Amino acid sequence: MSHPTLNGPRSFTIRVPATSANIGPGFDVVGLSLSLHLTLTIKLAPSAAPAPPAITYSGEGADEVPLDAYKNLTTRVALYVLRCHGIAKFPSALTLHCANEIPFGRGLGSSGAAVVAGVLLGNELGQLHLSRERMLDFALMVERHPDNVTAALVGGFVGSYLRELDAAATEAASVPLSEVLPEYPPDAGEDWGMNPPQPPLGIGHFVRFGWADTIKALAIIPRFELSTATARSVLPDQYSRKDLVFNMQRLAVLTTALAQSPPDPELIYEAMKDRVHQPYRKALIPGLPEVTNNITPSTHPGLLGICLSGAGPTILALATGDFDGIAEDARAIFKNHGIEVDWKVLEVVGGCEVQEDS
Ligand SMILES: Nc1ncnc2c1ncn2[C@@H]1O[C@H](COP(=O)(O)OP(=O)(O)OP(=O)(O)O)[C@@H](O)[C@H]1O
Numbered sequence: 001m002s003h004p005t006l007n008g009p010r011s012f013t014i015r016v017p018a019t020s021a022n023i024g025p026g027f028d029v030v031g032l033s034l035s036l037h038l039t040l041t042i043k044l045a046p047s048a049a050p051a052p053p054a055i056t057y058s059g060e061g062a063d064e065v066p067l068d069a070y071k072n073l074t075t076r077v078a079l080y081v082l083r084c085h086g087i088a089k090f091p092s093a094l095t096l097h098c099a100n101e102i103p104f105g106r107g108l109g110s111s112g113a114a115v116v117a118g119v120l121l122g123n124e125l126g127q128l129h130l131s132r133e134r135m136l137d138f139a140l141m142v143e144r145h146p147d148n149v150t151a152a153l154v155g156g157f158v159g160s161y162l163r164e165l166d167a168a169a170t171e172a173a174s175v176p177l178s179e180v181l182p183e184y185p186p187d188a189g190e191d192w193g194m195n196p197p198q199p200p201l202g203i204g205h206f207v208r209f210g211w212a213d214t215i216k217a218l219a220i221i222p223r224f225e226l227s228t229a230t231a232r233s234v235l236p237d238q239y240s241r242k243d244l245v246f247n248m249q250r251l252a253v254l255t256t257a258l259a260q261s262p263p264d265p266e267l268i269y270e271a272m273k274d275r276v277h278q279p280y281r282k283a284l285i286p287g288l289p290e291v292t293n294n295i296t297p298s299t300h301p302g303l304l305g306i307c308l309s310g311a312g313p314t315i316l317a318l319a320t321g322d323f324d325g326i327a328e329d330a331r332a333i334f335k336n337h338g339i340e341v342d343w344k345v346l347e348v349v350g351g352c353e354v355q356e357d358s
């Protein structure tokens with residue numbers, strides 16, 4: 001059977017940014033896209049004998065990422081999107097190179113970027129012309145909190161929520177991940193699994209906030225991985241009203257404060273505090289409370305606020321200057337806990353892009 005997927009020749013590039021989620025009080029709500037990228041270079045040769053996609057990979061994660069298209073996160077997501085549109089297989093003669101700058105399991109949205117790249121890849125290979133909103137639905141069937149994937153998709157400083165779904169849609173959106181991304185058998189063919197769970201329409205909704213362009217993001221990246229699943233497993237199921245009000249008050253202020261020029265360090269430092277996730281994650285990230293409590297706008301003029309990036313262990317410092325001073329003092333604190341770090345000053349960037357190669 002022939003498929004409505006594009007036959008070559010065609011060559012295009014998909015570029016998806018890293019993201020930092022939460023920004024202190026906005027647990028599972030806000031995300032920021034940052035200037036590290038996952039870049040996929042895709043080539044489709046003219047129709048050829050059926051063969052699985054050939055994947056090569058360089059950069060972050062190269063020593064651990066699977067190069068089998070039926071095991072790799074990005075290509076599994078692409079296949080899910082294709083299967084949801086009645087296309088059982090990748091096109092023949094597909095080659096894919098991933099160049100990745102986003103470190104794995106550090107709180108910089110590596111999995112969100114891989115998922116968004118997969119949705120874009122499926123959309124291109126199947127010539128599906130999905131809207132950005134529909135692409136978000138697909139991404140949310142895999143990564144079920146919206147903060148990273150929304151920021152990676154649309155770019156900038158973004159707030160999002162998941163719509164309350166009716167009972168049928170709730171069930172559809174809650175199927176186990178293993179049904180969305182099954183373990184594909186080695187001889188994956190067209191006869192199996194052609195009834196994947198379809199995403200309900202309009203799961204995620206978002207808005208982009210303003211961002212003062214003098215604010216840069218300093219990422220202080222410990223040299224160890226912490227999986228998001230582990231960092232979520234230590235969080236409680238219930239919170240006190242006091243702690244929720246603490247976070248909501250700060251988040252309401254923060255979303256506007258980060259757009260003001262010049263930014264107000266006293267306002268932002270306090271507005272980036274959190275009581276919903278960071279206190280519970282400190283056991284997994286030795287040194288976290290010392291870094292966030294001891295590095296302040298008074299000790300480091302130029303600093304605006306400091307928090308855990310996503311699920312950690314990276315620390316995100318928003319600042320207009322003194323990047324070296326902030327990073328080196330954080331490095332010294334982590335070193336006392338036996339942890340080495342790397343650091344990078346990042347820009348806030350636009351969202352994912354697809355570009356045809358000429
Ligand atoms: N480019 C990629 N290609 C394939 N798999 C990837 C890629 N990037 C990330 N992954 C998978 O995602 C895992 C990391 O996901 P995890 O959610 O634990 O951390 P993170 O996304 O880096 O952090 P956070 O969600 O806190 O920002 C990796 O171990 C790997 O399995």
Ligand SMILES: N[C@@H](CCO)C(=O)O
Binds near residue numbers: 022027029145231310
């Ligand atoms: N909001 C998520 C982001 C990590 O992917 C968390 O903190 O667990």
